[in-house]
Amino acid sequence: MNAYAHLLSPLDLGFTKLSCRAIMGSMHTRLETLDRPAERVARFYAERARGGAALIITGGFSPNGEGLLEPNGPVLSEHGHLHEHRSVTEAVRQAGGKIALQILHAGRYATHGTSVAPSTLASPINPKAPRRMTAADIERTIEDYATCAALARDAGYDGVEVMASEGYLINEFTALRTNDRSDDWGGSLENRLRLPVEILRRVRAKVGADFIVIYRISSIDLVEGGLTSDEIAVQARAVEAAGATIINQGIGWHEARVPTIAQKVPRGMWTFAARRLKDAVKIPVIASNRISTPDVAERILASGEADLVSMARPWLADPEFIAKTRGGRTDEVNVCIACNQACLDYIFSGRVATCLVNPKAGREIEFDQPLPMVQKRVAVVGAGPAGLACATTAGARGHQVTVFEAQSRIGGQLNLARNVPGKEEFDETIRYWRRLIDKHGISVKTATRPTTDELAQFDEVVIATGVSARHLDIPGVRHPSCVSYVEILSGRASAGKRVAIIGAGGIGFDVAEFLSSPPPDQAMDPRHFLAEWGIDPANTEKGGLIAPATEAPLREIVMLQRKPGRMGRGLGVSTGWILRLMLAKRKVAQMTGVTYRHIDDAGLHITVGTDDKVLPVDTIVICAGQESERGLYDVLAEKGVKAHLIGGAAKAAELDAMRAIDEGMRLAYTF
Ligand code: NAP
Ligand code: SF4
Numbered sequence: 001m002n003a004y005a006h007l008l009s010p011l012d013l014g015f016t017k018l019s020c021r022a023i024m025g026s027m028h029t030r031l032e033t034l035d036r037p038a039e040r041v042a043r044f045y046a047e048r049a050r051g052g053a054a055l056i057i058t059g060g061f062s063p064n065g066e067g068l069l070e071p072n073g074p075v076l077s078e079h080g081h082l083h084e085h086r087s088v089t090e091a092v093r094q095a096g097g098k099i100a101l102q103i104l105h106a107g108r109y110a111t112h113g114t115s116v117a118p119s120t121l122a123s124p125i126n127p128k129a130p131r132r133m134t135a136a137d138i139e140r141t142i143e144d145y146a147t148c149a150a151l152a153r154d155a156g157y158d159g160v161e162v163m164a165s166e167g168y169l170i171n172e173f174t175a176l177r178t179n180d181r182s183d184d185w186g187g188s189l190e191n192r193l194r195l196p197v198e199i200l201r202r203v204r205a206k207v208g209a210d211f212i213v214i215y216r217i218s219s220i221d222l223v224e225g226g227l228t229s230d231e232i233a234v235q236a237r238a239v240e241a242a243g244a245t246i247i248n249q250g251i252g253w254h255e256a257r258v259p260t261i262a263q264k265v266p267r268g269m270w271t272f273a274a275r276r277l278k279d280a281v282k283i284p285v286i287a288s289n290r291i292s293t294p295d296v297a298e299r300i301l302a303s304g305e306a307d308l309v310s311m312a313r314p315w316l317a318d319p320e321f322i323a324k325t326r327g328g329r330t331d332e333v334n335v336c337i338a339c340n341q342a343c344l345d346y347i348f349s350g351r352v353a354t355c356l357v358n359p360k361a362g363r364e365i366e367f368d369q370p371l372p373m374v375q376k377r378v379a380v381v382g383a384g385p386a387g388l389a390c391a392t393t394a395g396a397r398g399h400q401v402t403v404f405e406a407q408s409r410i411g412g413q414l415n416l417a418r419n420v421p422g423k424e425e426f427d428e429t430i431r432y433w434r435r436l437i438d439k440h441g442i443s444v445k446t447a448t449r450p451t452t453d454e455l456a457q458f459d460e461v462v463i464a465t466g467v468s469a470r471h472l473d474i475p476g477v478r479h480p481s482c483v484s485y486v487e488i489l490s491g492r493a494s495a496g497k498r499v500a501i502i503g504a505g506g507i508g509f510d511v512a513e514f515l516s517s518p519p520p521d522q523a524m525d526p527r528h529f530l531a532e533w534g535i536d537p538a539n540t541e542k543g544g545l546i547a548p549a550t551e552a553p554l555r556e557i558v559m560l561q562r563k564p565g566r567m568g569r570g571l572g573v574s575t576g577w578i579l580r581l582m583l584a585k586r587k588v589a590q591m592t593g594v595t596y597r598h599i600d601d602a603g604l605h606i607t608v609g610t611d612d613k614v615l616p617v618d619t620i621v622i623c624a625g626q627e628s629e630r631g632l633y634d635v636l637a638e639k640g641v642k643a644h645l646i647g648g649a650a651k652a653a654e655l656d657a658m659r660a661i662d663e664g665m666r667l668a669y670t671f
Contacts, residue, residue, distance in 0.1 A: 004294055004325050006301035011054070011284060011308065013245060015210035016158065018054040018098065018308070021301055022322050023286055025248075025312035026057040026102040026161060026216075027343070029353040031362055032074040038084040042091035043364045048315050049097020052322025054308075056097060057161050057214070058088075060104025063148035064141065067105030067169065071112045076101065076148050082155045089156030100159035100212055101152040103145055107169030108178065109254060116141075117172050118179040118186060125255045138185055138195065141169075146202035149213070159212025162199060164239075165250020170196050171218050174235060176542070177225025193235055197242045204243030214286075215244040219273035222252035222260070222535065226543030229273075233280035240281045248286040248310060249274045258533045258545075259578045261289050261313075263338040263422035266526045268296045271305040272537045278306060286310045292336050293428075294325045311336075313343055316355040316362070331435045334358055335428035342658050344574040357429050359662040369669055371397055376459040376671050379404065381450060381632060384412020385657045386647025387464030388433040389664030394460075394671055395440030402443045402458070404450045410434065412466050413648075414657065416489040420510045421523035452632075456641045460671050463633040464664065467626035467648035467655060472502070476599035477622075485511050485623045496618025497555050500604045502596065503623035504561040506656070509568060509579050511621050512559055516586040532585075548585070557588045558615060560606070564593040570654075628652045 002008060011018040031041045045056050061076040062068045068075060076085070085101075092099040108117040108130040116137060117130035133141070149160045164170035172178040173195040179186045185194055196215070203213055217236055221227055227235070236247055251270045252260040259265050267290050274287035287306030291297050297309045314321055317336035324332050334357050342361075343353040355361040376399045380391040383405035395401045409415065411430045418426040437444055455461045469484045471477075485507050487493035495515050501508050517523045530537060534548030561567060567590050568576055597605040603616040628649050636643045644667055647660040 004298050004330075007294060007298045007309070008322070008326055013212065013284075016098070016212065019096075020052060020054045020322055021308045022052065022054055022297060023248075023308055023310040024048050024053040024056040024315045025288060025310035026059055026163070027312040027316070027353065028059050028069075028347050029343075029362055030347055031352055032059045032061070033072060038088050040362070040365055042088045044362055045088060045099060046091040046095040046097070047319040047364055049092045049095035049099070050323070051315075051318070051320035052326060053097055053315060054322075055158070055212070056092060056099045057310075058099065058101050060102045060163055061148065062105055063103050063144035064105070066110070066114060066116045067107070067141075067144075068110055068112055069104065069106040070110070076103075076151050077144060079151065079154075082151065085152075085155035085157070093156070098158040098212075100161050100214060101155075101157045102161040102163055103148050103152075104163040105141065105145075105169040107167075107172045109168060117169065118181055121178055121180070123167070123255050135183060135185070142195070142198045142202055145199045146206040149203040150206040153207050153211055159214060159245070160203065160207070161214035161216055161248060162196070162203065163216050164196050165216045165218035167223070167253030167255055170199070171221070171253065174218070175221060175223075175226050177221075177223055189231055189234060193238050196235065197238050200239050200242035200244055212245045213243060214246045214248050215239045216248040216250045217277065218253070219249045219251055219270070219277055220535075220539050220544040221542075222256035222258045222545060223543045224545060226253070228542055229276055229539035229544075232539070233276065236277050236280045240283050244283060246284045246286060246308070247277055247281060249277060249288040249306070251289050257581065258535060261338065262340060262575050262578055263425055264529070264578055264582070265290050265338070266524050266529055267292060268300055269526055269529060271300050273539070274300075274306045278304070284308055290338065292338065294321070294330045294333065313338070313355070316343055316353065317357050319361070332432070332439070334432050335425070337425035337429060338422075339425075339572075340574040341572055341656065345572045348573040356658045356661065357432075359658075359665055367669065372399070372671060375399055377457070378402070378460045378462065378671060379450065379455050379458040380462040380464060381455070382412065382464035382466055382647070382649065383407075383410035383444065383446070384464060384466045384647065384660065385414060386466070386649075386660035386664040387412070387462065389661040390462050390464060390646065390668045391442055391664075392433055392436040392440065393665045393668035395436065395442045397668060397671065399671055401440070402445065403437075404448050405444065405446045406449050408447045410444060410446065416486060417510065419489050419491070419520070420514045421517045421520045423510075424520055424524075452636055452639050452641055455636065455643070456639075461636065461641060461643040462667065463630070463636070463643050463645045463649055464647045465629040465632055465649045467652045468629050469622070470624045470627050472596075472622055472624055474596045474599060479599045479601075479620075481603075481618060482599060482620045482622060485621055488621050489514060495555065495621065498617040499555055499557045499619045499621060500615050500617045501557065501559045501621045501623055503625065504559045504567045504590070505570060505623065505625060508559055508561075508623035509571060509583070511623050512557055512583055512588050513579060515555055515621075516553060516557055516583065516588055518554070532582075553587045557586075558617075559588060559590045560594045560596075561592050562594055562596075567592060626652045626655070
């Protein structure tokens with residue numbers, strides 16, 4: 001039996017058949033907002049259809065102006081733009097796929113000034129208070145959903161998904177947290193479910209029986225005043241009876257203070273709630289969130305927890321996810337590492353989403369370049385993210401590539417990052433590169449520093465020698481209590497019970513987390529996750545929240561920075577709050593506006609404002625940024641050997657794996 005027999009088996013819906021059990025879930029990518037005409041969107045989805053996604057669900061389209069998530073967000077309420085939609089649906093169909101349009105009314109999450117909701121309560125993540133919908137507004141909105149679905153059918157979509165989770169409008173009606181009405185649309189559960197039931201009925205009546213209608217239900221709200229598991233089961237059965245074809249699992253409202261998709265969330269974490277949906281209804285159920293590899297997907301399907309799996313970010317990371325699985329090439333799958341850095345964080349900063357491990361995502365057309373006519377000999381010095389992205393891309397484009405790495409293994413800074421709980425996901429990226437190295441016959445010489453004469457023999461020389469930790473000149477910095485983040489994260493040094501961290505950039509936070517967490521195998525244990533975040537998997541209390549477990553901190557840690565003001569401003573928008581909250585729970589202290597005076601047996605001597613203090617710590621971890629390792633590049637330049645300088649070796653400041661990989665890949669396209 002094929003190891004992925006469940007994942008690869010088709011699903012017959014009666015009027016249509018899905019080719020396998022993997023759905024590409026809806027994502028905000030901003031592609032649909034910004035790309036007119038829809039050429040880039042069509043290409044983006046068509047590649048995923050060709051790569052085996054059984055059904056693609058678009059980003060959310062509002063059924064009317066009030067429901068827009070943001071000004072100028074995507075809407076489908078009239079025939080005007082149907083030709084653009086047809087170019088997308090046709091491209092997907094020609095690629096052998098199916099596509100459904102997500103209908104998303106943002107309710108009180110809308111960031112424009114005219115949002116509407118069941119009540120006037122503002123959301124904690126959006127200061128704009130909504131207007132209370134009248135009964136006439138509700139009636140009109142239900143019609144708008146039905147019209148939107150009918151337009152989607154006209155535009156060639158195979159179905160629609162009614163977005164009823166994550167705290168958007170429908171969710172706001174179902175939960176007492178946001179619904180204080182006393183009319184037919186509030187109060188009893190039956191009344192609160194009236195909106196989704198009416199929407200489903202009217203959508204089904206408009207689109208006919210042979211059209212996929214997915215209902216994305218909030219399988220656990222993770223907010224106070226949310227629904228219980230029994231109420232969610234009642235809702236699932238009600239929408240099934242009203243005409244849903246499939247139920248998709250949503251998890252947590254956007255305002256929930258529990259991470260649902262970040263690296264800190266163990267893989268396959270939420271299937272307990274999918275299982276409950278499956279027990280409640282007869283129609284197929286989709287499991288979602290933190291399903292990132294064919295193995296996790298197969299395990300969920302084989303265990304009967306769901307009939308289908310939805311992956312969203314994994315399709316950004318690898319558009320051929322299922323094609324590779326079908327072809328027995330799962331070792332070639334570029335796995336989403338759940339970092340959110342180039343997808344969600346890009347969206348939050350007004351950009352179009354792409355992917356840290358696959359910078360081509362959403363920019364497919366930019367990378368449409370013919371293979372080179374001439375095979376070149378390419379030397380890449382440095383096997384960190386920039387070097388490996390460059391080497392493997394050059395190898396895939398037919399060049400003869402040699403990689404030189406001074407360390408005994410490839411991976412560079414990722415080998416350090418991977419030791420932080422959750423960031424062991426980077427192992428997948430290193431595994432992926434290793435596979436490409438074999439596939440493209442790339443020669444890798446580890447523990448080797450090439451000579452300039454050796455490098456002069458190549459047609460192209462790429463210097464990706466990375467960064468080294470910045471040394472500080474604080475008096476006493478050579479005291480035995482002082483160590484660098486490299487020594488701590490690599491395990492070459494251990495920390496005492498009282499720790500000061502100098503520098504609070506991304507690495508300072510990583511070190512604080514590393515030193516305050518249990519070892520990764522415990523930290524990433526689902527039971528630990530549930531306890532730490534106070535989640536009741538039985539969801540007997542409304543919203544599924546209970547008191548989080550309190551644990552004595554493992555160490556007394558203080559983070560320090562010279563700048564005044566709040567720490568962690570540079571952390572990712574979608575993940576920074578998680579880290580801050582976790583460190584606060586572990587009583588990690590923070591001091592800003594600090595001057596470092598000296599270090600001695602008494603500890604770290606500092607001044608904060610006008611106060612001189614001594615921090616009596618056992619260990620001082622220096623996380624004060626990095627400097628470029630560009631010595632080899634300078635020597636080559638002196639000798640007249642032309643070379644390309646990329647990644648941290650070119651610019652250490654604000655270096656992250658995203659920039660390194662992007663630069664490496666783009667350079668390889670110029671050879
Ligand atoms: P960083 O973000 O530049 O932070 C360096 C820290 O060291 C700052 O807090 C800075 O604060 C302090 N510092 C700088 N020079 C100093 C000096 N001479 N003496 C004392 N303190 C000094 O660098 P990083 O933390 O090493 O991170 C490197 C890159 O990796 C960054 O781009 C970062 O965003 C990225 N990264 C991201 C993540 C993530 O979760 N997304 C995780 C790890 C790394 P003051 O100058 O105010 O003291
Ligand atoms: Fe996944 Fe990170 Fe890529 Fe987003 S940027 S799709 S989280 S790997």
